[in-house]
Amino acid sequence: MIRRLLLPLAGLLAVQAAAVIVEVNLPYKELRLKDGLLFTDVAVRSINTSAGTVMLLVNKDLVSVRSSMLPDEVSARLKGMAPAQTPEEMEAEKQQLAADRKKAAENAERRQRMAEEEAQAARAASRTLNVKAAAEEAARVEAIPDEVAKFADQRARAYFRYQSDPHSNIGAVINSDIFLDNPEPVPGWSGRWRVEGVAYRQFINNQASGFGRSGQEFEMLIQTHDRKKPEIVEIRVK
Numbered sequence: 001m002i003r004r005l006l007l008p009l010a011g012l013l014a015v016q017a018a019a020v021i022v023e024v025n026l027p028y029k030e031l032r033l034k035d036g037l038l039f040t041d042v043a044v045r046s047i048n049t050s051a052g053t054v055m056l057l058v059n060k061d062l063v064s065v066r067s068s069m070l071p072d073e074v075s076a077r078l079k080g081m082a083p084a085q086t087p088e089e090m091e092a093e094k095q096q097l098a099a100d101r102k103k104a105a106e107n108a109e110r111r112q113r114m115a116e117e118e119a120q121a122a123r124a125a126s127r128t129l130n131v132k133a134a135a136e137e138a139a140r141v142e143a144i145p146d147e148v149a150k151f152a153d154q155r156a157r158a159y160f161r162y163q164s165d166p167h168s169n170i171g172a173v174i175n176s177d178i179f180l181d182n183p184e185p186v187p188g189w190s191g192r193w194r195v196e197g198v199a200y201r202q203f204i205n206n207q208a209s210g211f212g213r214s215g216q217e218f219e220m221l222i223q224t225h226d227r228k229k230p231e232i233v234e235i236r237v238k
Contacts, residue, residue, distance in 0.1 A: 022047045024081050026074070031056070033069040035104075047078055052096045054078065068100050144224060145193075148183040151230045152195040152220050156180065159235055160199040160216070175202040183222070191224040192233070 026044040039058050046055040047067070054070065056063045067075060156178045180197035200215045221233035
């Protein structure tokens with residue numbers, strides 16, 4: 001059964017009109033509005049023909065939405081239940097539809113503008129990150145020769161003090177000096193460096209009493225790795 005309730009409505013411009021509210025009961029498992037909003041287990045409970053709105057019962061709460069937002073098939077059913085509109089109501093609905101379209105267009109324009117601003121900000125942030133990453137990579141590459149030189153000096157001192165010539169007459173090394181040339185990249189080997197140098201040592205002579213001195217030229221091959229410590233490939237005494 002459909003009941004009509006006539007409520008007085010005072011217009012802001014002192015224009016009086018009769019607002020017709022029609023009570024209905026149209027339940028739906030799902031009701032998706034034209035703006036994409038989805039309601040589940042919802043029922044259309046009333047229509048306000050003057051205001052151009054419908055009242056929905058959603059989870060025991062009443063929600064008012066514009067009639068123009070309803071799916072076309074739901075709007076068609078409701079029009080059959082509502083009384084014929086007066087010319088004033090038809091004009092008011094026409095104006096409301098125009099206002100809704102204008103508001104929807106403004107919202108779409110605002111969302112588009114926000115999306116463009118967010119995309120622009122994302123591109124700017126990406127450029128900043130790329131510049132920062134490029135600067136960090138350049139600094140890392142620039143620091144590699146110094147890192148290789150430091151590593152070569154440490155390994156050369158340990159090698160010529162404790163490991164070189166284990167079966168020779170060189171006993172305990174009393175003093176040593178290491179002189180290294182600047183590291184040079186090895187052509188054709190990514191991350192590989194060559195370091196040449198001379199090791200001077202003063203040592204105890206195991207085969208004769210007293211001390212001995214020597215100077216040896218050598219070459220080191222060092223392999224570097226990204227985010228790992230360098231490693232010795234070879235130490236070759238010339």
